[in-house]
Amino acid sequence: MLESAFLPRKGDADQLVGLVPHMLGYHPTDALIAVINRPDQPLPQVISLPLSEPTGTLLTHLTLRIPEKARGTVLIGYGPAIHRPKITAVSEVLEFFTPVFGRFLYDDGVLTCLTPDCDCAAAGGVPVDPRSTRIAAELALTGRVALPSGEEVHALVAPDDIGQAEIQAALDTIDEAAPPADVESLMRAARNGERLTADQVARMCLALHDREQLVTAWHYTRGRHWQHALWLDVTRRAPQQHVAAPASLAAWSAWRRGQDALAVAALDRARAIAPGDGFTRIVGYLVDAHLPAHRLRWPLAKQLDAPPTGSHP
Template sequence: MFETDFPPRTSGSGELLGLVPYLLGYHPADALVAIIRPVGQHLPHAISLPLNEPAEALLEHLATHVRDRTAGIILIGYGRAIHRAKIFEVSGALQLFVPVLGRFLYDDGILTCLTSGCDCTPDGGIPVDPRSTQLAAKLALTGRVVLPSRQELDTLVAGDPRAQAETQAALNTLANTDIAQVAALTAPARAGERLTAEQVARLCLALHDPDRLTAAWHQTTGRRWQRELWLDVTRRAPQQHVAAPASLAAWSAWRLGQQALAEAALDRARTADPEDGFTRTVSLVVGAHLPAHRLRWPPTPHLPAATSRIQS
């Protein structure tokens, strides 16, 4: 619907709610969702912020996502009517430097348009179930998956203390061990097998080697087994080994069009090592919100890897 009408009007205001979870990757709650459409791109992207934050904090965060080439933004508050004033305050400030094309409140199953003079919803709002909209049904048929909550998304990249301890124990036995090539280490995952603790440990060590990290990056083309592999290693890697597999998990998710999962994995990588150059490189690409198919991958052999971690 964004290809022809942004923001949507009439019945489209209800359909808008069906789109949001597919943009985020999960169903939001107690959140301020901003749908951002860049100039020259039909499909928007979305970010979600805690609705209970002060208006100043919300605005500061949103400002970092609004660029010169932003065609417009829609704000949707998922929460109680007491947040109406905050939505107005944030949208009013945003309007000074980017077109705010719609502002809504979704409260207890009722969607209300907060734009003065707009007739896309009655004054009392319209009942909408995001899961039962036509758009949600169409997207579900394409195989798109939406998680029930942000917490479940974060769980996919959160550390598993028991598995991390098993990996650390394996690492302790691998001193002075030759580092294997990444392709050999990931072969069991390609065959549908879950890596053992020793295999995860060897992979963690390999990813500290610049050449092997580059090889792993170039080999991560967005296949589902790769996404599952790097998410599994991210959960099982001890904290000092997390940045590389989490960044590769983010890269794989982004290649599959799973922006929210990619950003969650990058959050885990940055928490583990805020100065990691490879993580910064992946963050720049993922943060550009460009379709993955626009980037030829793997790169041609004469192109150097653009990562300070690899160069250092």
């Protein structure tokens, strides 16, 4: 299904533009996109970096993030034609590290191939609507939704005023001097497909102020779909004074899943409330450095993937 999108043949270059938004989760603008083919993955990996970054910075981030097993990469710059030399320069240096099968510019609805002497359909520029491509329809059927913009991604972690009021009302009934709730049991309820009640979210908010409970939540958050949904939900519903921990966990989960834009959006919420929080800073270092989860080399990464026997939220 993806071969013609990854290695564009004549008439198929437009499939790249249909692929990218559904892999990122939103339609990019002002971005350098790397579409990476991996033999161990059924779908390509897609990396998004700000096209406004200097060439050297883009290369540093890309060489750090492209897996060792990558078969090759296609680069697409989303932005004005002024960035054509930058896209070309990045691709030429990147070829020393991995094969670059294509380089493109997508500007104002037109996809242009930047590979010299290429005779593909996009060599002279071809109009493309990513929403109408075949591959976009195929990926949409698998449940991969492409939001209209990065702003829509931020909306996924935006405060839910009604939910916050409900959680605050529940917090007002809880004795904060009592021992914190058990994060593992609350996460287990979410794993079973339940949306946490207002009382459960309130208890989760209080529990995450306890360092041991926060570490436990972090330990068990590996980017699984139910964990992802849990922390986004708690981030939206938690009153402002309780947002930092769940928002940082939402960022961590998104980062583990390769959803960098959502990780940044969640971090923005956490930093707005507690910019000096230690856990938020740790997650922020990883996300801001564009470090991929598979390249992380430290003991905690192994622990996160292998929780202790006996309790598996």
